[in-house]
Amino acid sequence: MAYASVIAGSAVIRGNVRGDTSLEILGRVEGDVGVTGDLSIGPDAVVVGTVSGARVLVGGSVEGDVTGTEAVIVADTGRVIGDLVAPRIGMSEGAHVRGAVRTEGAPSVRSVPRAISEPRSAAPVERPRPVVAAPPPPLAVAVPAGTVSKPAAAAPAGAKKAPPPPVIPAPRPGVRARKKLARR
Amino acid sequence: MAGSVVGAGLIIEGEFTSDEPVVVEGTVRGTLSTSESVSIGGDGVVEADLQALSVSVAGQLTGNVSASSRVDIQAGGRLIGDVKSSRFTIADGASFRGNVDMDV
Numbered sequence: 001m002a003y004a005s006v007i008a009g010s011a012v013i014r015g016n017v018r019g020d021t022s023l024e025i026l027g028r029v030e031g032d033v034g035v036t037g038d039l040s041i042g043p044d045a046v047v048v049g050t051v052s053g054a055r056v057l058v059g060g061s062v063e064g065d066v067t068g069t070e071a072v073i074v075a076d077t078g079r080v081i082g083d084l085v086a087p088r089i090g091m092s093e094g095a096h097v098r099g100a101v102r103t104e105g106a107p108s109v110r111s112v113p114r115a116i117s118e119p120r121s122a123a124p125v126e127r128p129r130p131v132v133a134a135p136p137p138p139l140a141v142a143v144p145a146g147t148v149s150k151p152a153a154a155a156p157a158g159a160k161k162a163p164p165p166p167v168i169p170a171p172r173p174g175v176r177a178r179k180k181l182a183r184r
Numbered sequence: 185m186a187g188s189v190v191g192a193g194l195i196i197e198g199e200f201t202s203d204e205p206v207v208v209e210g211t212v213r214g215t216l217s218t219s220e221s222v223s224i225g226g227d228g229v230v231e232a233d234l235q236a237l238s239v240s241v242a243g244q245l246t247g248n249v250s251a252s253s254r255v256d257i258q259a260g261g262r263l264i265g266d267v268k269s270s271r272f273t274i275a276d277g278a279s280f281r282g283n284v285d286m287d288v
Binding site for chain 1: 186187188189190191192193194195196197198199200201202203204206210211214
């Protein structure tokens with residue numbers, strides 16, 4: 001395949017490379033690479049930075065996310081430390097990839113961290129629930145506040161009885177939640 | 185060796201070093217240095233300090249140039265900057281503004 005632009009094997013670029021062209025990198029780029037045409041990263045090439053192109057062929061080393069609007073192909077000599085995002089993704093046997101891989105069309109930056117955080121959030125999933133259980137206490141506080149006027153001695157007593165009920169329905173699902181509330 | 189080709193539409197911003205020839209039909213900003221030749225095509229734009237063995241300018245070059253062999257501005261070429269090279273030619277129809285130092 002003929003590429004309109006070539007960064008030779010001896011070339012070192014510290015900075016960004018972008019444009020509406022196809023590009024073959026045989027040297028080293030320390031910076032982001034973004035082209036609208038096809039992008040080839042040769043076997044001895046190194047890119048430290050994000051990489052994007054239409055069809056991205058990774059034969060060399062990339063430390064950064066790789067995005068292809070059409071495809072990303074990691075050759076057996078390829079090495080990627082970063083996420084791969086493209087409608088079509090190919091990985092040859094021997095390829096080295098460390099990162100999230102998503103076969104998707106329009107890449108959304110947000111969903112990547114979500115995918116990564118899912119396994120971690122599995123344990124602390126119950127933390128949000130205490131937050132839901134939080135409302136009752138303010139209510140309990142609000143009731144005594146209204147009784148401060150001392151209109152009757154029975155009123156405060158009733159108010160004191162009032163708080164427990166909201167606590168009782170909450171406990172079973174929120175037993176842990178109460179404990180955590182106490183911590184907070 | 186084929187060397188590097190900065191094709192039309194490609195923009196490189198930063199520090200570009202190489203040991204092979206460089207052909208610029210696109211845009212290079214920053215610094216450009218190679219131990220071989222640099223050729224700036226008719227549509228090429230270089231806004232960079234340039235160091236090379238030889239430099240040929242048919243497009244636009246803004247920046248100081250140092251060439252150990254020669255610098256040639258082709259007809260239609262445009263160079264704004266100082267030139268430091270023992271051999272320097274300016275073709276008829278080329279434009280140039282800057283200082284020349286041939287005492288290398």
